[in-house]
Amino acid sequence: MSVFMDLNIISSNDKNRLKSIIETAAHLGYSTVAINYVVEPQQKKQEIPKPQSVSDIFDKFPIVQGKSSPIKVLNRLTIIASDKFTNVLFIYFDLVAVYPKTEKLFHAACMTFDVDIICIAVAEKQPFHFKRAPVNGAIDRGVFFETCYAAAIRDTTMRRYTIANAISLMEVCKGKNIIMSSGAERPLELRGPYDIANLGLVFSLSEGDAKAAVSTNCRAVLLHGETRATASGVVYTMKKPKTPQKQEEESPVSKKAKTELS
Amino acid sequence: MVRFKSRYLLCEVCVPDRSSLQLLEDRSIYNTLRAAVKRAHGDYGSALFNIGVIVKYLNAHTGVVLIRSRKKHYRLIWSALSFITCLENRGQMVQCFLNCLHVGGTIRTCQKFLVKYNRQQLHRMLPDCKTDAEKQEVRKAILSCSLSNVRDEEADEDGSDDDDDDDKET
Numbered sequence: 353m354s355v356f357m358d359l360n361i362i363s364s365n366d367k368n369r370l371k372s373i374i375e376t377a378a379h380l381g382y383s384t385v386a387i388n389y390v391v392e393p394q395q396k397k398q399e400i401p402k403p404q405s406v407s408d409i410f411d412k413f414p415i416v417q418g419k420s421s422p423i424k425v426l427n428r429l430t431i432i433a434s435d436k437f438t439n440v441l442f443i444y445f446d447l448v449a450v451y452p453k454t455e456k457l458f459h460a461a462c463m464t465f466d467v468d469i470i471c472i473a474v475a476e477k478q479p480f481h482f483k484r485a486p487v488n489g490a491i492d493r494g495v496f497f498e499t500c501y502a503a504a505i506r507d508t509t510m511r512r513y514t515i516a517n518a519i520s521l522m523e524v525c526k527g528k529n530i531i532m533s534s535g536a537e538r539p540l541e542l543r544g545p546y547d548i549a550n551l552g553l554v555f556s557l558s559e560g561d562a563k564a565a566v567s568t569n570c571r572a573v574l575l576h577g578e579t580r581a582t583a584s585g586v587v588y589t590m591k592k593p594k595t596p597q598k599q600e601e602e603s604p605v606s607k608k609a610k611t612e613l614s
Numbered sequence: 615m616v617r618f619k620s621r622y623l624l625c626e627v628c629v630p631d632r633s634s635l636q637l638l639e640d641r642s643i644y645n646t647l648r649a650a651v652k653r654a655h656g657d658y659g660s661a662l663f664n665i666g667v668i669v670k671y672l673n674a675h676t677g678v679v680l681i682r683s684r685k686k687h688y689r690l691i692w693s694a695l696s697f698i699t700c701l702e703n704r705g706q707m708v709q710c711f712l713n714c715l716h717v718g719g720t721i722r723t724c725q726k727f728l729v730k731y732n733r734q735q736l737h738r739m740l741p742d743c744k745t746d747a748e749k750q751e752v753r754k755a756i757l758s759c760s761l762s763n764v765r766d767e768e769a770d771e772d773g774s775d776d777d778d779d780d781d782k783e784t
């Protein structure tokens with residue numbers, strides 16, 4: 353049994369709706385979900401909203417179906433890029449995604465931008481073709497492509513666009529580095545992980561790739577997001593909570609570091 | 615030896631409120647599934663649906679459905695299941711979605727899985743019980759899960775499921 357993750361749940365100000373979506377996800381068997389804050393920066397210096405703390409939503413997280421641990425909830429930011437954007441403060445978010453609207457931005461996002469996920473259009477015809485060069489560059493770097501399926505469930509026309517865009521992406525990337533997530537706004541738009549793996553077959557993925565799209569690749573995205581906060585993926589800093597006893601101690605800084613290392 | 619092989623899809627109907635599940639009929643599931651397959655896969659899908667698919671079992675209390683289809687085409691039918699958004703039940707539209715729990719080759723394997731799954735659900739309900747009497751009932755139901763006399767056991771479990779759910783909601 354591998355861990356299944358759903359990395360796209362559209363955030364809303366309604367806490368009860370978020371609660372019911374996360375409870376449904378836990379019932380269906382997802383071990384981790386990510387709440388997605390979508391931002392479309394119009395001017396250059398627009399404020400990025402700070403995500404609400406995860407412990408605000410639940411006192412006690414619901415237990416995942418089939419396991420005994422509670423569900424994990426993360427924060428994710430999606431930037432709808434229609435122009436160049438600068439790397440602003442991303443430390444509050446565990447995952448960063450970009451949704452490029454033009455071919456140039458897609459190329460830049462695959463090769464240079466410091467993101468974890470690149471979103472594929474689902475609600476409209478793809479405005480540009482996927483070229484092999486940037487897609488392979490993204491696969492080498494460890495950036496993943498994401499398809500959302502909630503639009504396909506809502507509307508028939510969206511279904512055609514979703515399937516068409518997904519299939520053209522699969523042709524170029526050969527099924528590697530794909531994740532499938534819900535993009536759900538209501539709890540009724542979620543589907544179980546095995547159902548999604550079956551949808552992957554409709555998107556012309558192979559069976560192994562489809563199952564990986566919901567489990568293994570999602571875990572890889574999480575690790576990629578964690579390495580963004582580290583120095584080359586080797587060293588990371590963590591804020592230690594100050595206990596009152598330590599505050600009273602007047603030991604010099606060098607001695608403190610040694611005791612922590614040993 | 616030539617044998618007709620089929621696949622049984624064990625699904626659960628998930629609704630936001632359980633009371634709307636009560637009057638569910640297997641005919642409504644069959645018709646909704648046929649419409650979904652026709653929309654998703656066209657004439658080819660409708661033809662495949664007509665030859666092999668039948669709703670074998672439906673439990674209105676817990677929302678468990680057992681759908682049978684031919685082995686060669688069960689993936690096609692399964693992929694159309696995910697697109698169902700509402701069920702038509704005696705003239706009312708019920709918003710729901712179908713979650714596939716298990717795919718089995720025979721009814722017996724699906725029954726075995728269902729007993730295990732119901733026992734897991736009862737375990738999940740145990741921390742939410744508020745009174746001791748409820749807890750005792752749930753524990754008794756967990757201990758009485760077994761495959762022999764499956765139909766009676768399932769009725770008992772479903773009965774206690776229902777009681778606990780009602781108690782939880784009130």
